[in-house]
Amino acid sequence: MKSLKLNAFPRTSLRRKGSKLVRSTGRIPSNIYGKTSAAQNLEFDLEEFDDLIHAAHSEVILVDLCVAGDPRPQRLALVQDVQHHPLSGEVLHVDFHEVQPDEKITIRIPVESVGEAPGVKNSGGNLQHVLLKIKVRAVSKDLPDQITVDVSALEVGNSIHIGDLIVPAGVEILGDKHITVFAVSASLTEVATTEVAAPAAGDSKQPEMIKEKKEDAGAAKAPAKKK
Secondary structure, eight states: OOOEEEEEEEOOOOHHHHHHHHHHTTEEEEEEEOSSSOOEEEEEEHHHHHHHHHHSSSSOOEEEEEETTOSSSOEEEEEEEEEEOTTTOOEEEEEEEEOOTTOEEEEEEEEEEESOOHHHHTTOOEEEEOOSEEEEEEEGGGOOSOEEEEOTTOOTTOEEEGGGOOOOTTOEEOSOTTSEEEEEEOOHHHHHHHHHHHHHHHTTTHHHHHHHHHHHHHHHHSOOOOO
């Protein structure tokens, strides 16, 4: 995974009111954590962070964090968590995890499909994207931005599982190998047609039953013979 540069500044305005004050200036409050260094409160420009997100495939971003006034010119960090406003989607807060170049990182990577499944193209099936992210472990330089899965061999009823995935050298996939990632299912229209046709075939005796009921009803209405 290629690291992207991000400029940050020490943050002195803390707590909820302090965070609102930071955001009012066009900056985003953040924190950085690490195994070998103390946690630190930071802030950075929202526009610069938006540019990073647009340059990356997702919010899984590795950054070269340049903190103003910090004795270390750059700190390698992974975007750990991004908090958004529930309505506007605006970025409210970002957590960074400082990492070492030789440190193995466990993280969830987005999964995307490539190719066109013949079960969709030729048979009208539906491609189901069951697992959106895969948990992997690797050093930062080996981490992929995303994992692509070729679905061009999937027919209706076929699926691809975690154990079938091919990843770059140095990357270890974690999790149950039997979990489905992609699958092609029959279309809802085809399933509904099959379900409707089945009861119709089983109702062949229904007219006879209705006829019998009408005859019984007629017998019941017949007038009694006079003595």
